[in-house]
Amino acid sequence: MSESVTKSSQNRVVVNTERCKGCRFCIEFCPQHLLYESDETNSRGYHIVQMTESEKCIGCDMCSMICPEFAIHVVKDNEESE
Secondary structure (H helix, E strand, C coil): CCEEEEECCCEEEEEECCCCCCCCHHHHHCCCCCEEEEEEECCCCCEEEEECCHHHCCCCCHHHHHCCCCCEEEEEHHHHCC
């Protein structure tokens, strides 16, 4: 499984790049406007989503909830220690 991981001080955004179809729903619904469609493509030719300014991520999980392909999720640091 190919993943793109962006870690902030509180949250880690994980994108399964092979599942991402570049639908841009996560980009549209991110309340902080931190996601963008990159020039990078996956093996199926879809442009994948990446994050900018990861330190501003509030960990709301909106990107994860809206993704029809279940390609993105947020792992909060406090969840890792449990």
